[in-house]
Amino acid sequence: MVELVFDTGERRLVAQLGLIGRKPVADQRYPGAELLAVKDPANSISATHLAFEADGDQLWVTDLGSTNGTQIIEKSGRARALTARVRTAVPAEARIVLGKRTMRANLVGWSGWVFSKEY
Numbered sequence: 200m201v202e203l204v205f206d207t208g209e210r211r212l213v214a215q216l217g218l219i220g221r222k223p224v225a226d227q228r229y230p231g232a233e234l235l236a237v238k239d240p241a242n243s244i245s246a247t248h249l250a251f252e253a254d255g256d257q258l259w260v261t262d263l264g265s266t267n268g269t270q271i272i273e274k275s276g277r278a279r280a281l282t283a284r285v286r287t288a289v290p291a292e293a294r295i296v297l298g299k300r301t302m303r304a305n306l307v308g309w310s311g312w313v314f315s316k317e318y
Contacts, residue, residue, distance in 0.1 A: 243298025
């Protein structure tokens with residue numbers, strides 16, 4: 200399971216595979232993925248912006264060719280822009296920036312992921 204914590208304080212507990220966007224639609228490359236709609240008044244998030252998947256003790260994200268891109272902000276503050284359609288590992292305690300929205304992910308049941316309660 201993956202717990203997503205958004206910059207609004209909203210928390211969502213989802214299975215190991217999901218698609219996030221303003222109005223996400225199913226994608227045959229991600230069969231069975233949960234669809235998570237994110238409120239985005241600024242329209243900075245694409246309709247289907249990002250795929251995420253938990254694989255053992257690692258969280259992976261893939262920017263699906265979004266208009267405004269995706270970044271990973273590591274605990275050190277180092278920002279890394281994702282290359283579209285490239286599966287990328289997310290380090291523990293990192294933030295994920297989708298357009299103008301930010302979220303953190305917690306792999307439930309793995310004690311290595313410790314996130315602050317900033318949101």
